[in-house]
Amino acid sequence: MAERASLAGAQALDVGCGGGLLSEALAGEGAEVTAIDLAPELVKVARLHRLETGLSVDYRLQSVEALAAEMPARFDVITCMEMLEHVPDPAAIVNACATLLKPGGRLFLSTLNRTAAAFALAIVGAEYVARVLPKGTHQYRDFIKPSELAAWLRAAGLQLEDVSGLAYEPWRNSARVIGRTDVNYLACAVKPE
Numbered sequence: 001m002a003e004r005a006s007l008a009g010a011q012a013l014d015v016g017c018g019g020g021l022l023s024e025a026l027a028g029e030g031a032e033v034t035a036i037d038l039a040p041e042l043v044k045v046a047r048l049h050r051l052e053t054g055l056s057v058d059y060r061l062q063s064v065e066a067l068a069a070e071m072p073a074r075f076d077v078i079t080c081m082e083m084l085e086h087v088p089d090p091a092a093i094v095n096a097c098a099t100l101l102k103p104g105g106r107l108f109l110s111t112l113n114r115t116a117a118a119f120a121l122a123i124v125g126a127e128y129v130a131r132v133l134p135k136g137t138h139q140y141r142d143f144i145k146p147s148e149l150a151a152w153l154r155a156a157g158l159q160l161e162d163v164s165g166l167a168y169e170p171w172r173n174s175a176r177v178i179g180r181t182d183v184n185y186l187a188c189a190v191k192p193e
Contacts, residue, residue, distance in 0.1 A: 001188075004108075004162070004188050005077045005108075007026060007077065008029065009031070010030075010032070011031070011034075011074060011075045011102075012026045012032065012033045012075060012076065012078070012079070013033075013034050013035070013074075013075045013078045013100060014026060014034070014035040014078075014079050014081075015036055015078060015080040015083065015093070015097060016037055016083030016086075017035035017037045017059065018039070018042050018046070019045045020057060021173075023035035023046065023057045024049070024053055027055040027056060033056070033057045034058045034060065034067075034075075035057050035058065036060045036061075036063070036064060036067055038062075038063060043059050043060070043061045064080075064096040064100070065096045067100065068096040068100050071100060072099050073099075073101065075100050075101055076104075076106070077105060078100060078106070078107045078108070079107075079108045080108070080109045081108070082110055082111065082184075084109060084111045085111050085138065085142045085143055090111075090144060090152065091152040091156075094155075094156050095156045097109075097156075098153075098156035098157055101158075103192065103193045104190065104193050105190070106161075106189065106190050106191075107189045107190075107191075108186065108188050109149065109186070110185065110186045110187070111143070111184070112138065112144070112183065112184055113143060113144070113145060113181055114140065114141075114144060117182040117183050118184070119143075122138050122143075122183065123138050123140060132170055146163050146187065150187075153187070153189045157191065157192070158189040158192075159190050159191075160189050161188045161189060162187070162188045163187045163188075164178070164179075164181070164185065165177065165178040165179055165180040165181040165183070165185055166178065166183075166184040167183075168184065
């Protein structure tokens, strides 16, 4: 992310922030962060954790669509990580993110590719073998091919800059960029000036 967008002083939005781990990392890099989620218990956890870290993050229990109506063209950087495969209308989320971006702003999205490898790792491996996720967390039909995401980005007026593979390392609480996009991938799109 830091290679494509300057975070120091940037207005950043974390969509589907969960417990706030990425939100705090963005704030730690100097961004002014707004973070939204629709799960009250996760926003509560994020707010409590914010007290421990002392970082300034504006956590809100709010939908991205409602925020787009309230703050169009407000953000330099938007992240939406591992959320699109869990919502009924991911194209609407992409569209709302596009509305929230300033011209020249960048949107970073990560999700699961609809492939046999993703099914094997995310569902069979993570939910049934390793049991690091509850059974039923993912539905294969909701995984998103990069070509589908690219079409939604174009329809929202954004230009796709890059798609890279992502490898999660839960034992280290981290992820790294890789060349393969057959399981998880990270897309970066820009709103034209």
